[in-house]
Amino acid sequence: MGGAMIxxxxxxxFRDIFDDEKIVISRExxxxxxxxxxxxxxxxxxxxxxxxxxxxxxxxxVKNLKNVGGMIDLISEKTR
Amino acid sequence: MTNGIEMREQVLRRIYEVTPTxxxxxxxxxxxxxxxxxxxxxxxxxxxxxxxxxNVSAGTLADSYLxxxxxxxxxxxxxxxxxxxxxxxxxxxxxTIYSNETLMTQYMFGIALSxxxxxxxxxxxxxxxxxxxxxxxxxxxLEVGCGHGYFLLEMLRRTAxxxxxxxxxxxxxxxxxxxGILSSVDSALMSRVEFYxxxxxxxxxxxxxxxITMGEVLEHVDDPLGMLxxxxxxxxxxxxxxxxxxxxxxxxxxxxxxxxxxSIRDLIAEAGLRVESxxxxxxxxxxxxxxxxxxxxIAYAAILVKA
Numbered sequence: 001m002g003g004a005m006i007x008x009x010x011x012x013x014f015r016d017i018f019d020d021e022k023i024v025i026s027r028e029x030x031x032x033x034x035x036x037x038x039x040x041x042x043x044x045x046x047x048x049x050x051x052x053x054x055x056x057x058x059x060x061x062v063k064n065l066k067n068v069g070g071m072i073d074l075i076s077e078k079t080r
Numbered sequence: 081m082t083n084g085i086e087m088r089e090q091v092l093r094r095i096y097e098v099t100p101t102x103x104x105x106x107x108x109x110x111x112x113x114x115x116x117x118x119x120x121x122x123x124x125x126x127x128x129x130x131x132x133x134x135n136v137s138a139g140t141l142a143d144s145y146l147x148x149x150x151x152x153x154x155x156x157x158x159x160x161x162x163x164x165x166x167x168x169x170x171x172x173x174x175x176t177i178y179s180n181e182t183l184m185t186q187y188m189f190g191i192a193l194s195x196x197x198x199x200x201x202x203x204x205x206x207x208x209x210x211x212x213x214x215x216x217x218x219x220x221x222l223e224v225g226c227g228h229g230y231f232l233l234e235m236l237r238r239t240a241x242x243x244x245x246x247x248x249x250x251x252x253x254x255x256x257x258x259x260g261i262l263s264s265v266d267s268a269l270m271s272r273v274e275f276y277x278x279x280x281x282x283x284x285x286x287x288x289x290x291x292i293t294m295g296e297v298l299e300h301v302d303d304p305l306g307m308l309x310x311x312x313x314x315x316x317x318x319x320x321x322x323x324x325x326x327x328x329x330x331x332x333x334x335x336x337x338x339x340x341x342x343s344i345r346d347l348i349a350e351a352g353l354r355v356e357s358x359x360x361x362x363x364x365x366x367x368x369x370x371x372x373x374x375x376x377x378i379a380y381a382a383i384l385v386k387a
Contacts, residue, residue: 031100039101040364043153044374047160056161059154 001079006053006072013048017041027069053079084125088117090138091124091145091193098146109199120196123230127192130264141189145197148190151332159330160375165337166330170302173333178251187333188257191296192228200361200379204324205231207359207381208293212238215320217291219243222314224280224294225250229258231293236262236269248276248283280310288316295381298325298344299334308351312386321353321384329377344380349387358382 007025014023018036031037037045049071050056055078057065065071096103110117124131131141158166167173177183194201212235219242223232226247236245249255255275262269276283292311298304304325311321327338338344341360348355359381362371371378 031104037101038104040374040376042101043156043160046153046157050157050161057154057157059150062154062157063150 001053001076003072003076006075006079009052010049010068010072010075013045013052017045017048025068027067027072029068030066049075055079083128084121084123087124087128087138087141088121091142094139094142095145098142099149102146102149106197109197109202113199113202116196116202119202120193123192123196126233126265127261130261133264134260136189141193144186144189145193146190147186148194152330155330155332155334159328165334166332167335170300170335173300173335174250177333178253181253184251184253185257188228188254192230195230198363200363203359203361204295204379204381208295208322209234209238211320211322211357211383212291215291217243217320219245219291220287220289221245221291222287222289222293223247224292224311225254225297225300226258227254227296229254229261231295232258232273233261233265233269235291235293236272237266241268241272243272245273246276246285246287246289247273248278248280250277250279252277280307283310285314287314288319289314290316290319292319292321294321295324296326298323299329299336299338302335304336305347305351308348308353311384312352315386317386319385320356322381323348323384324379324381326380327378328375329379338380341378341380348382348384352387353384354387356383356385 011023011025014025015021018034018041023034031042046057046062053075055075061074065074092106095106155166177187195205196202208231217239219239221235221239221243223235223245226232226249232245232247236243247255247258249258255277259270259275262273292315294311298307301307315321325338325344327340327344345355360378362376362378364376366374366376370376
């Protein structure tokens, strides 16, 4: 799956989870940039990403998800 | 206290650097419960001789906590995906976790910090300290699963010097950790405790205890009903049992899945015990509908007596 397609679908996931149609994701974005992105919504976000892309994150992958760019790269790798 | 405050700031700085979500959670908790931040500094001050002797830095403490948080997050992902906990028998947990010194030590540091960083764990600690204050047990006392040693330490510090205790733990690492803590805080405390490296099911004694502590154990065993029945047998007719457990709380070593708080209460009643007082505290402040829909973990603590 191409990066643009991943970004488009990931944006939809973010907008659903944070109930905000105006969210625009960027590779550098972290939880520090979105007020509602707390520990509970982080879990909900990961669950929604797993469902959207039919993937499952390993422990090592969960640990290394530092920003949206990391998410995009990981999704790309796991859906290749 | 300076050491404790400095160490607290170093621990928090490291956690905040790595995970903005933990920063939000802890900041919110401390803003509502500033006493918890002070208590964290006191705890670190108290444990500092032990940590120094073990060459454990603030960074190591923070990384242990972060590792535990990641493990729990991964377990929760598995739970939300499958409806099950990652482990389903205590033997596997024993082999992979309780007998693994590195992992256990890391886990105990993480859990100990969570007593002051998480609302639910902090409230359960306060519930315990209140119970000790109210009961003022004269002994003998028993702790099952002494883990990081803080509950046993506080029980000994808050009871009379002639109050004796037994400590039973399936993990040799936990026992060594607890002995280390007691020795470093006050070597006189060690003389009040007998330690047993055993599963509670195989622990034999003629003693009947005035106060039993068993925090975060029921969810780690295959047969929590059997464990509660053993506690009932070990409890004096006028004794009290402090337990904690949780519903919908996946972790790498959680085996028994309580699907609701009521299922915990039902098991207590089935064991022939009665809830004298209890504390129910979800990890997140959400409506009942959201707690159930999102399967948010709910911590449970109770003081039990014989029915």
